[in-house]
Amino acid sequence: MIYSSELIKGTLKTIVLKQLENNKRMYGYEITQRVKELSLERILITEGALYPTLHSLEAEGLVTTETEYIGKRVRKYYSLSPEGKTKIGEKISELADFMNTMKFLLDINPQTV
Amino acid sequence: MIYSSELIKGTLKTIVLKQLENNKRMYGYEITQRVKELSLERILITEGALYPTLHSLEAEGLVTTETEYIGKRVRKYYSLSPEGKTKIGEKISELADFMNTMKFLLDINPQTV
DNA sequence: TCAGATACATAATATTCTTATGTATATTTG
DNA sequence: CAAATATACATAAGAATATTATGTATCTGA
Numbered sequence: 001m002i003y004s005s006e007l008i009k010g011t012l013k014t015i016v017l018k019q020l021e022n023n024k025r026m027y028g029y030e031i032t033q034r035v036k037e038l039s040l041e042r043i044l045i046t047e048g049a050l051y052p053t054l055h056s057l058e059a060e061g062l063v064t065t066e067t068e069y070i071g072k073r074v075r076k077y078y079s080l081s082p083e084g085k086t087k088i089g090e091k092i093s094e095l096a097d098f099m100n101t102m103k104f105l106l107d108i109n110p111q112t113v
Numbered sequence: 114m115i116y117s118s119e120l121i122k123g124t125l126k127t128i129v130l131k132q133l134e135n136n137k138r139m140y141g142y143e144i145t146q147r148v149k150e151l152s153l154e155r156i157l158i159t160e161g162a163l164y165p166t167l168h169s170l171e172a173e174g175l176v177t178t179e180t181e182y183i184g185k186r187v188r189k190y191y192s193l194s195p196e197g198k199t200k201i202g203e204k205i206s207e208l209a210d211f212m213n214t215m216k217f218l219l220d221i222n223p224q225t226v
Numbered sequence: 227t228c229a230g231a232t233a234c235a236t237a238a239t240a241t242t243c244t245t246a247t248g249t250a251t252a253t254t255t256g
Numbered sequence: 257c258a259a260a261t262a263t264a265c266a267t268a269a270g271a272a273t274a275t276t277a278t279g280t281a282t283c284t285g286a
Contacts, residue, residue, distance in 0.1 A: 001207075001210075003207065003210075003211050003214075004123075004207065005243065005244075006122070006123035006124075006243090006272090006273090007123045007124075007207070007208065007211050008123070008243090009119070009122045009123045009242070009243065009272095009273090010117075010119035010120045010121070010122045010123055010242095011119075011120075011215065012242090012243090014219065015215075015218060015219075018218065018219050018220075027264080027265090028264075028265075029262095029263060029264050029265080030264095033263095035218070038217070038218055039214050039218060040214075042214060043214065043218075046243085046244070046245085047264090047265080047266080048243075048244060048245070048246085048266095048267085048268095049242080049243060049244075051265075051266060051267085052242075052243090052266095052267085053242085055266095056242095070251095070252095070263095070264095071251075071252075072250085072251060072252090073250075073251050073252070073263075073264060073265085074250095074251095074264070074265065075263095075264070075265085076264085076265070092219050092220075092221065094114075094116065094117065094120070095120065095215070095219065095221075096216075096219075096221045097114075097116075098116050098120050098155075099212050099215070099216070099221075101116075101152050101153075101155060101156065102124065102128075102208065102212070103209075103212070104151070105128060105131065105148070105151055105152065105156075106127065106128075106131050106205050106208065106209075107131075107205075108205065108208075108209045108212075110223065118274065118275075119241090119242090119274090121274090122241095122242090122273070122274065123273095125273090125274090140233080140234095141233075141234075142231095142232060142233050142234080143233095146232095159274085159275070159276085160233090160234080160235080161235095161236085161237095161274075161275060161276070161277085162273080162274055162275075164234075164235060164236085165235095165236090165273075165274090166273085166274095168235095169272095169273090183232095183233095183282095183283095184282075184283075185281085185282060185283090186232075186233065186234085186281075186282050186283070187233070187234065187281095187282095188232095188233070188234085189233085189234070227286100228285105228286095229284100229285095229286090230283100230284085230285090230286105231282100231283080231284075231285095232281100232282075232283070232284090233280100233281085233282080233283100234279105234280085234281085234282105235278100235279080235280085236277105236278085236279080237276100237277085237278080237279100238275100238276085238277080238278100239274100239275080239276080239277100240273100240274080240275070240276095241272100241273085241274075241275090242271100242272090242273090242274095243270105243271080243272075243273095244269105244270085244271075244272095245268100245269085245270080245271095246267105246268085246269080246270100247266100247267085247268080247269100248265105248266080248267080248268100249264100249265085249266085250263100250264085250265085251262100251263075251264085252261100252262075252263065252264100253260100253261080253262070253263085254259100254260085254261075254262085255257105255258100255259090255260080255261095256257105256258095256259090256260100
């Protein structure tokens with residue numbers, strides 16, 4: 001089951017920044033594959049969503065980039081900037097808090113996983 | 114702290130439908146006030162977001178409406194349709210599942226609340 | 227009386243997604 | 257070895273849905 005896209009809206013930047021926090025340096029395609037794998041195929045980030053998001057994060061100064069060539073193919077690596085490192089902590093706190101509020105609002109009981 | 118609007122995107126219909134499940138019959142303004150109260154002022158639904166959403170839910174057949182006059186002032190009550198009752202269960206399941214995936218992706222530890 | 231709350235609605239604008247398209251290289255498989 | 261698939265970037269048109277602003281009107285409390 002793939003999550004409906006509305007759900008992912010609003011969390012995409014957080015997901016991307018978190019991957020960069022975990023892995024130091026990643027390129028776009030790698031992020032989509034990693035998230036697909038970690039989410040057991042349930043979060044599929046399309047290219048049309050990913051690249052504008054990465055460009056936006058760069059414009060906000062939250063990530064920095066380095067372009068490399070692997071053979072003849074270009075690859076653009078992204079890393080968290082110092083501001084990005086601060087931001088990801090804030091975003092995760094806010095999301096965690098929001099999820100607790102949603103659980104309460106929607107009567108979702110904690111699961112024993 | 115008010116949640117950033119991006120977070121609420123994608124969950125607004127679920128929040129509204131859940132309130133209607135809990136309270137059988139509510140009008141728009143009442144929903145905004147109830148959600149504001151239950152969320153401890155952290156989820157503020159604006160009118161520009163609420164009314165188009167309610168109209169959309171009606172167009173989808175998930176809610177039915179009755180208009181009443183309280184004195185001279187009109188009030189439009191919303192109730193879940195049978196399809197809406199089914200839908201809210203599905204939406205909450207999906208959201209609960211999504212939140213578990215997000216916790217895992219973002220290394221959010223369960224809180225002892 | 228008059229400010230603020232109640233109660234609906236819509237329009238212009240912004241954001242951000244989906245879907246489609248474009249370009250190109252690398253790898254796997256029949 | 258040819259063709260399909262995967263890798264890898266990017267942008268544009270269109271859709272969905274939010275913000276912000278505006279409009280109308282009634283009710284209530286200080």
